[in-house]
């Protein structure tokens with residue numbers, strides 16, 4: 001007979017979302033179980049954010065030499081040693097891994113079970129031959145790379161985010177299907193490390209972002225040597241000797257390696273959701289803004305959750321945000337709800353592309369008096385000194401100065417977004433940013449400059465001039 005275990009809260013999936021819930025619940029005194037079938041740390045640590053940002057850092061080092069020429073400092077062409085790059089990536093993962101380890105979670109009082117979990121009833125799962133019941137379950141099972149239905153794809157070897165980092169090495173020509181964040185980041189990183197790269201995107205590059213800002217990224221990718229085929233679909237895939245051949249309306253492109261990066265699908269196949277009466281959509285487990293599933297004792301968070309009416313929000317910080325909402329709902333019985341409009345995102349190309357709040361078009365459509373203010377990096381003295389003038393900040397504001405959305409492209413855009421995230425979260429107006437006293441010269445002054453435009457028309461308008469004129473006439 002299988003062992004029976006009972007908990008206050010049982011978390012399935014030890015990735016960004018599940019680990020946060022389990023750590024929080026155990027430290028609040030709840031009897032907590034954490035079930036993980038794959039690697040502790042999930043996608044972000046093992047095959048997502050951490051290895052990708054580590055590879056990008058190596059690629060940035062390779063690009064530094066080229067940037068030097070603009071200042072009169074010349075470097076020899078970079079020598080790329082892929083064995084050491086792989087060791088660097090593995091080293092970063094290994095340095096973070098203890099934080100996500102079984103040992104750490106057991107030391108916090110969590111019962112960690114290394115097995116795949118499957119529902120056998122509305123409040124019972126089975127894992128590793130044990131029956132586990134809990135008052136609350138949290139599903140944090142993440143997502144996997146989607147595989148497009150392209151004839152011939154199953155006849156060739158192809159890479160995904162799950163295999164590309166361990167395969168990191170010299171490649172003659174990397175073909176990437178998909179120009180979303182994964183395609184764009186990895187295309188630039190590989191190109192900077194000396195590999196020929198072609199991206200085939202059926203729509204446009206980074207289609208969720210402001211087209212004018214994406215233009216700046218597109219230009220940078222092309223300067224790094226990436227060939228972009230936008231608005232083109234792959235009709236067929238075939239082997240040509242050692243190469244992979246992609247057919248796009250008549251033309252054939254040959255490459256030595258193929259990376260598929262066309263989006264995600266939720267990891268739901270193993271769970272038997274029907275046994276727990278949990279409703280799902282093709283995009284994931286259906287949740288409300290409290291992250292409750294159709295079974296009110298079960299929550300779903302992170303990449304596997306689908307909140308109708310919002311686009312995909314597959315980010316590590318979203319999984320962490322969800323975890324905090326679930327802790328409040330499940331343990332404190334507070335009706336906490338997520339606010340998807342506060343979710344920021346950064347694509348770590350160089351220059352970076354960052355955004356929070358409404359897009360400029362959404363803001364104009366939803367707020368009739370909305371105005372968009374823009375500040376260019378080329379007008380910022382720090383950007384000029386660093387010769388990093390390709391960038392801009394756009395801010396959409398309501399007629400009363402309320403901040404509706406911000407989008408930034410440029411060096412360090414992700415860091416520049418932080419004060420805007422704070423402003424949106426706190427419901428601050430543009431005056432808060434315009435009033436800031438900032439050190440000179442910093443890139444942050446570009447944000448202040450964008451905000452200041454809202455007041456410039458009023459400050460230097462006829463009314464203020466009349467007032468100052470009257471005051472000047474006083475003795």
Ligand SMILES: Cc1cc2nc3c(=O)[nH]c(=O)nc-3n(C[C@H](O)[C@H](O)[C@H](O)COP(=O)(O)OP(=O)(O)OC[C@H]3O[C@@H](n4cnc5c(N)ncnc54)[C@H](O)[C@@H]3O)c2cc1C
Nearest residue numbers: 013015016017037038042043048117142302303314315316
């Ligand atoms: C290449 C790449 C780069 C990325 N870069 C960034 C970035 O820079 N910034 C950012 O914010 N986001 C980034 N992301 C997205 C980020 O990795 C995910 O949004 C995040 O990992 C989602 O966390 P999660 O907890 O929902 O799922 P995961 O981290 O995927 O964890 C889910 C876990 O559940 C386990 N599991 C699944 N089913 C079961 C089951 N039945 N029983 C037991 N265990 C199960 C899995 O093995 C997995 O370990 C990137 C993603 C990729 C692929």
Ligand SMILES: NC(=O)c1ccc[n+]([C@@H]2O[C@H](COP(=O)([O-])OP(=O)(O)OC[C@H]3O[C@@H](n4cnc5c(N)ncnc54)[C@H](O)[C@@H]3O)[C@@H](O)[C@H]2O)c1
Nearest residue numbers: 148178179180181182183201202203261262263314346347
């Ligand atoms: N910096 C970050 O935060 C970061 C980085 C990487 C990934 N992520 C997360 O991971 C998610 C997945 O990333 P992604 O880039 O795989 O997915 P995505 O859905 O964001 O982009 C996929 C792209 O592939 C294109 N596409 C789909 N089918 C195609 C086909 N048959 N041929 C050509 N193009 C095709 C789509 O038009 C789309 O532009 C992201 O949405 C994001 O949430 C985040």
